[in-house]
Amino acid sequence: MKLIDMVNFLFSKNAGPYLITFDVLFKDDACYEQGRRSGIFNKETLARLYRVPPERILSIYEYDAARVIKFTMIREISSGDFGDRTVFGSQQWAPLIDLEIPEQAPAKA
Amino acid sequence: MKALEEIRVISPLGSLGYGINADSLNRAMAMRPDVIGADSGSTDCGPYYLGAGAMYHSRKAMKRDLRLLLRAARAVKIPVLIGSAGCAGARPHVLWALEILHEIAREDGHHFKLAVIYSDQDKNVLRQALAERRVKSFAGVPRLTPATVDRCCALVAQMGTQPYIEALDNGAEVIVAGRSCDSAIFASYGLWKGFDRALALHMGKIIECACMCALPPTGRDVIMGILRRDDFIIEAPNPIRRVTPGSVAGHMVYEVEHPYLQEEPEGTEDFSAVQMEPYGERATRIWNSRFHPRGKPTLRFEGAEPRGYRSYLLGATRDPFLIKQLDTFIEGCTLQLKELEADQLDFELDWQIYGRDAVLGTMEPVRNVTPHEVGILAQVLAPTQERAHDVAALLEARMIGFAYEGAKTRTAHIAFPFSPLVNDNGAVYRFGVLHTVELPDARDLLRLFPIEYSRV
Numbered sequence: 323m324k325l326i327d328m329v330n331f332l333f334s335k336n337a338g339p340y341l342i343t344f345d346v347l348f349k350d351d352a353c354y355e356q357g358r359r360s361g362i363f364n365k366e367t368l369a370r371l372y373r374v375p376p377e378r379i380l381s382i383y384e385y386d387a388a389r390v391i392k393f394t395m396i397r398e399i400s401s402g403d404f405g406d407r408t409v410f411g412s413q414q415w416a417p418l419i420d421l422e423i424p425e426q427a428p429a430k431a
Numbered sequence: 432m433k434a435l436e437e438i439r440v441i442s443p444l445g446s447l448g449y450g451i452n453a454d455s456l457n458r459a460m461a462m463r464p465d466v467i468g469a470d471s472g473s474t475d476c477g478p479y480y481l482g483a484g485a486m487y488h489s490r491k492a493m494k495r496d497l498r499l500l501l502r503a504a505r506a507v508k509i510p511v512l513i514g515s516a517g518c519a520g521a522r523p524h525v526l527w528a529l530e531i532l533h534e535i536a537r538e539d540g541h542h543f544k545l546a547v548i549y550s551d552q553d554k555n556v557l558r559q560a561l562a563e564r565r566v567k568s569f570a571g572v573p574r575l576t577p578a579t580v581d582r583c584c585a586l587v588a589q590m591g592t593q594p595y596i597e598a599l600d601n602g603a604e605v606i607v608a609g610r611s612c613d614s615a616i617f618a619s620y621g622l623w624k625g626f627d628r629a630l631a632l633h634m635g636k637i638i639e640c641a642c643m644c645a646l647p648p649t650g651r652d653v654i655m656g657i658l659r660r661d662d663f664i665i666e667a668p669n670p671i672r673r674v675t676p677g678s679v680a681g682h683m684v685y686e687v688e689h690p691y692l693q694e695e696p697e698g699t700e701d702f703s704a705v706q707m708e709p710y711g712e713r714a715t716r717i718w719n720s721r722f723h724p725r726g727k728p729t730l731r732f733e734g735a736e737p738r739g740y741r742s743y744l745l746g747a748t749r750d751p752f753l754i755k756q757l758d759t760f761i762e763g764c765t766l767q768l769k770e771l772e773a774d775q776l777d778f779e780l781d782w783q784i785y786g787r788d789a790v791l792g793t794m795e796p797v798r799n800v801t802p803h804e805v806g807i808l809a810q811v812l813a814p815t816q817e818r819a820h821d822v823a824a825l826l827e828a829r830m831i832g833f834a835y836e837g838a839k840t841r842t843a844h845i846a847f848p849f850s851p852l853v854n855d856n857g858a859v860y861r862f863g864v865l866h867t868v869e870l871p872d873a874r875d876l877l878r879l880f881p882i883e884y885s886r887v
Contacts, residue, residue, distance in 0.1 A: 337688045339862045340571035372794045385690035388680035396571035402477025403861035404812045405781045409477045
């Protein structure tokens with residue numbers, strides 16, 4: 323299942339001028355559970371998707387009350403500095419749209 | 432006087448100056464609010480406004496919003512608390528908001544006791560904190576050095592609730608404050624009236640962006656928070672919106688790194704055990720917010736550091752032969768420019784290709800797609816505006832005439848929409864200071880933010 327079919331909201335936004343935070347708000351408990359179980363929201367996968375070193379992914383949190391999985395990325399260039407592309411941290415979420423969310427976490431080797 | 436059972440706080444919109452929904456404000460006023468809070472600022476729009484002392488909002492829109500708030504509040508004599516005035520909240524921004532406020536008061540015949548709270552900080556406060564190792568960096572922010580402090584041209588700290596409470600205590604009916612913690616603008620009245628700190632701050636955090644916590648979400652519509660002794664209620668006066676436990680929870684994680692821990696000057700707000708339930712058809716009741724006081728209070732400092740001046744070229748190409756070799760084109764133009772300017776390499780260049788990877792840059796995973804048309808933004812950063820302009824002018828001449836393999840045009844490879852071709856964009860800044868400073872004395876939470884009182 324693609325992530326875009328499992329969410330109510332999916333977006334990126336500044337969390338202060340040096341961080342961009344991504345909110346994945348799942349549309350129901352089943353989708354949220356599948357998102358969590360899939361194990362796909364981990365630093366390595368997200369870093370690979372965004373072609374950044376894993377250290378740039380600062381944190382990943384789940385918050386049941388909001389059925390949200392959110393992760394935060396350290397910016398390469400802070401908001402509004404020369405070379406910045408997105409003052410508000412917006413529009414960075416599109417690569418997540420087609421992310422395949424497996425039914426189950428991949429078996430541990 | 433008997434103890435208050437509840438206080439009702441209005442947050443009219445996410446950023447004062449964006450355009451208040453007047454119908455919703457009327458509905459909110461019919462719900463008998465005790466206070467109006469209005470957040471007017473953020474670091475969100477970037478460091479330019481703080482650095483240049485420039486305004487983010489439209490003056491006309493700010494005047495309209497302020498007029499609506501003053502009219503509503505003065506009619507029933509409730510206080511208005513405006514925080515992070517003029518967006519960046521430094522002295523020029525506060526003075527700008529004040530000028531508009533005085534203009535409205537004269538035109539509409541309002542009279543009130545005014546408190547103005549400044550958030551500008553002396554660099555020596557920061558230098559001393561650095562020397563005493565009381566400065567901490569947020570994640571992702573470079574360590575602060577004395578050199579960065581020296582280069583900063585504007586410095587503010589985010590005030591907490593103390594200056595607001597002090598001003599209310601002294602009878603202020605309208606407060607115009609500089610840079611403020613969002614939640615403080617909406618929590619201070621409740622704290623002043625003796626309500627629970629965790630609940631008041633949590634409610635402030637939820638309503639600071641107005642109806643962003645409602646469905647459908649928007650920062651452009653009025654929200655009301657009703658703070659009670661053991662819980663609080665969030666309700667949208669506009670009947671087209673609903674506030675649900677899910678919409679509130681979704682907003683609690685908005686624009687923050689941590690979903691349930693929020694740093695405030697005196698401690699940490701903890702929403703991990705928060706409980707919520709629907710309250711009637713369109714509202715939500717919330718309780719069990721917690722607050723963990725910190726041993727030493729901290730303040731967040733924000734400072735803008737000048738980086739130089741920018742000029743830019745905006746153009747586009749529809750030429751498939753050029754689009755195939757854009758990187759060669761960019762490298763070639765850059766090289767030619769640097770050869771011509773070899774005696775004065777005092778500038779930086781930046782290229783953003785719209786239609787290819789302008790939004791995500793190197794993070795863009797979609798590669799190997801050939802667009803039929805691309806936009807080219809070429810920027811120059813140089814020590815002066817004249818120098819940036821000069822370099823950009825020379826770059827334009829390279830771009831228009833660059834000879835590439837397989838070209839079907841002899842010149843004019845780029846469609847530029849503007850004359851003048853070179854656009855001078857002014858100064859560029861960065862948030863060189865975005866650090867927390869531990870305060871040796873809790874009284875600094877008040878002392879660092881001078882308050883001036885006057886009668887309007």
